[in-house]
Amino acid sequence: MNTENPGCLTGVARAVALVVVLPVRLVWDALAWCLRQLWRWILAPVCRGLAWLLHHLVVIPLQWLWEWVLAPIGRALAWLLHHLLVVPLRWLWEGILVPVAKALWWVVDLLVVTPLRWLWRYVLGPVCRFVGAILAWAWRIAGEISRAVGRAVRWVLWNAIGRPLAWVYRAILTPVGHWLRTWVWGPVAAAGRAVRAAARDVRAALFGGPR
Template sequence: MNTEKTSSQPAYEPGGCLTAVARGIALVVVVPVRLVWDALGYCLKHLWRWVLAPLARALGWLIEHLLLIPLRWLWEWLVVPVARALWWLVEHLLLIPLRWLWEWVLRPVARALWWVADLLVVTPIGWLWRHVFAPVGRVVGAALAWAWGIAGRISRAVGRALALVLWHAVGRPLAWAYRVVLTPVGHWLRTYVGRPVAEAARAVRAATREVWRALFGGPR
C-alpha cells in the first residue's frame, strides 16, 4: 500500500530547486531596476510634454520672430535692393564705359599701331633679312670657312718648314756632335779614366781593410 502511494507522487528533481532559487534572485534584482526604469520613463515623458516641448516651441518662436524674420526682411528690403543699385551703378558707370572705350578707342588704336609697326618696322626688317642680311651672312660664312681652311693649310706648311729648319739648324748638329764627339769621348773616359779610377778605389779599399785588421784586428 505504501509502495503504490509513493509511486503516485512526482519524482524529486534537483534542477527545479535551482531554477526556483535563480528566479528568486533575478526577481529581487530586476524588480527594483524595472521600477526605477519605469519611473524615469514616466518622469521624462511628462518633463518633455510639460517643460521641454513648450520651451522648445517658445525658443523656436523667439528665433523665428527675433532673428529669421528680421534677417529675411533685411535681405529682401535692404541687401538685395542695395546690391542691385550698386550693380547698376558699376555696370553703367564702369563696365559700359570701359566696354565702349575698348571697342571704339583702344582696339582701333591698337590695330592702327600694329599696322604702322608692321608697315614701318616688321616688313622692312623682314625684307632686309631675306634680301640683305641672310645672303650677306651666307657669303661671309662661306668666306670665313674658306679662309679657315686656307689658314689651316698655311699653318701646317709653316709648321713643317719650322720643323725642317730646326732639324737642320739644331737637331742635326747636336746629333753629329753626340755621334762624332760625345760618344768617343765617353768611351775614352770610361776606358782610360773610369776603369783606372775604379781599380784604384778598389785597391784603396783593400789597403784600408788590411790596415784596419793590422791595427785593430778583425775576423779572419
C-alpha cells in the same frame, strides 16, 4: 544540495539574477519615465518657444531686410556700376583703344617691321651668309696652311738641330762615354775600392776589428 537536478540549479540562478537585476531595472525605468516627462512638459515647449522667438525675432526681420533693403540696394549698385563704369570702359576699349592700337600697329608694321624684314631678307641675310661662307673657307685654308707650316718647321728643326745632335750623340758622345766608363771610371772605381779596403785593414790593425 542536490547537484544532479539541473532544473533546481536553473531556478536558483534565475532567482539570484532577478534579485540583482530588478533594482537596476526599476531605477532605469524610473529615470527613463522622468526624462520622458521632462522632455514632454518642459524641454519640448521651451525649444518650441525658442524656435518661435528665433524665427519671429531674427529670421523674419533678416528676410525682410534682405528683400526690401539689401537686395534693392545691391541691384541699384549693380545698375550704377554697369552704366557708370562697365559701359564707358567697354565703349572706351572698343571705340578708342582698339582702333588706336590697330593704327599704331599698322604704322609700326609699315615703318619698322616691313623695312627691317625686307632689309634682312634682301641685304643683311645674304651679306651675313656670304661673309660666313668666306670666313669658313678662310678658316679651312688657314688650317691647311698652318699644318703645312708646322710640317716645314718640324723638318727644318730636325735637319738643322735634331739630326746633327743625334749624329753627335751616336758618333761622339756614345763612344766617349764608353771609353770613359772603361778606361777612366773603371780604374778610378777599382782604386777607390782598394783604398777603402786598405783603410779598413789599417783601422783593424791599429784599433782592432769589430767585435
